[in-house]
Amino acid sequence: MTGTVLTTRRVDAYHALTVVAPGIAERFRPGHFVSVSVGGPGTSMVTRRALAVHDVKPDYGGTVEFVVAVRGPGTAWLADRRARDTLDLVGPLGRPFPLPRDPVNCVLVGGEYGSATLFALADALQRRHCRVDFVLGAAAADRVFGALRARRVGETTTLTTEDGSLGLRGRVADVLPGVVTDVHADVIYACGPMAMLREVTAVGIDFDIPVQVAVEEAMACGIGVCMTCVLPVIGDDGVTRMVRACADGPVFRGERVRFEDVGTIPFDALGAPGGGGSARHVT
Known part of the structure; x- marks a missing residue:
């Protein structure tokens, strides 16, 4: 659809x-993303940009x-948009976060602007009478998104920066075990850089609690056609498959994502060239 920029x-x-x-807002669920065309109708920038939804209002x-x-010419073009400009949008896309049926204690972990997607999730969880605690981090203070809102929304908010300019010095994974223990967490939700998601998942495994991660992979089309965002994920049957982050995700169970193999095709993945997965596929 064509959307009109209201504010920047x-x-x-x-x-x-x-x-x-309105069409996107009506169908949105926490964890969904939007695919946005950049550069205008005469641009040479063919691929879209996948952006997490921070907030939806009536x-x-x-x-x-x-x-x-801003990380390149496409996102720079988006950042220059002003009120009354129009954008070509497709959405909402992807698989949203699963929500618990009963009230539980939830820790929401965000890295850099990945935390933007967690606030709609927090609202949905609190409507189900869940407890919500935040752990947000980044390299420096100006890269931590949503610190003030997290303090208003969450029961507690723990902030970390690698340079010590805001909150505690270090990474979110450094403080997460203490938060999980203090709040008796039942589940962790996380969004941020892949390295952070790997560390957060490891904490969840140590505490034997589920981790739901929204992965940040480059998504060119956003609808599962181009295959630029594939990553190795272990299925319910124990078999690793190369799945599309945009269509099969971006939300996955953290322990199912083979973070150490992201960017590669593991030899044992189903259909991998010359690997055990290929042999299973043939048989």
Whole structure:
């Protein structure tokens, strides 16, 4: 659909755009993302940009806010949009976060602007009477997104920065075990860089509690066609498959993602060239 930019604002190192997009707002669930065309109708930038949804509101028929980190010409173009500009949007896309049936204690872990996707999740969890605690981190203070909102929403909020400019010095995985213990966490939800998700998943495994991760993989089409966002994930049958983060995710059970093999095709993946997976596929 075509969405009209309602407002833009700078949030530390990031840009937040609120777009009137009632069709997307109506169907949105926490964990969904939006695929946005960049560069305008005459651009040479063919691929879209996948952006996590930060907030959805009923205003103006339905608005969607997403957060942009400038990393290249496409995201720079998005950051330059102003009110009344129009955007070509596809969404909501992907598989959202699963929500618990009963009230449980939830720790929400965000890295950099990955934390943007956690706030709609927090609202949904609290509507189910779940306890919500936040752990947010980044390299420096201006890269931590949503610290003030987390403090308003969560029972507790723990902040970390690698340079010590905000909160505790270190990474989220350094403080997460203490938070899990203190709040008697039943589940961890996380979104952020892949290295962070790997460390957070390891904490969940140590405590024998489930971890739901929204992975950050480069998604060119956002609908499962181009295969640029594949990663190795272990299925319910114990077999590793190369799955599409955009269509089969972006939310996965953390212990099922083979983080150490992301960016490769493991030899034992189903259909892997010359590997054990290929042999299983033939038989």
